[in-house]
Amino acid sequence: MDREAEFSRLYEAHRVAVHAYLVGRTADRQSAADLLQDVFLRVWQHMESVSGMPDDQQRAWVFTVARNLSVDAHRQSLALAGTVAALAREPASQPPPASAMVLAAERVAVVGEAIRRLPEQERVTLTMAAAGEMTSAQIGAALGVPAGTVRYRLSMARHALAEALDTYDFPREKQ
């Protein structure tokens, strides 16, 4: 198999899971996409060594790179955190119109915000399960933790999300 074909196989095998992992780490879709490119650029540059590895080692190698790059990116973004937090506190200039589509989008935003507030391990696990459509066993293998730990983290995350949505729903029902 030539270099590009082998890289394509690796990319297709891992891109969804790695992107979901990076969304969990960064809590941002676009940052995750940028990091995904960086991760697989490393894979491309190290194809000679990566292609000779067994599948589980390849996955571990890719996720180690993803973790390291997300840590680097997090350090770089710390300098901007104050500005971003200040912008997030800015009130919306106009109240959104109450159409069904906007309400649905608002509900997704509430879920997204609740997921962003989860502890990182729970956020990463939930994102890999939801956006990556991975099983507990697959997530456990990628993160190096038992599947039972993954299920526990998922349970905690779902509990926190349910609470967040309850506080969102109840004021609306009282109106």
Next chain:
Amino acid sequence: MSLDDDIAAWAATVRLDDADAATIFQRIVATPAPLAPVSAPRLDPSWWQRYTADFTARMISSTRPVRMAAA
């Protein structure tokens, strides 16, 4: 709407679509692959064995007159 539906709706907004994934793939494979490391010219190991043996022999023979004088 169930919690699963809520999570699925959110997941759909953050998932990388196939077009973006293909764009990233094309960008990466357009990057030149790193050149294979060029092996530097090196001496045969037997040359070093001969060199070391010769050097040791010279050291021993050079100190022999001193040892004989001291005896």
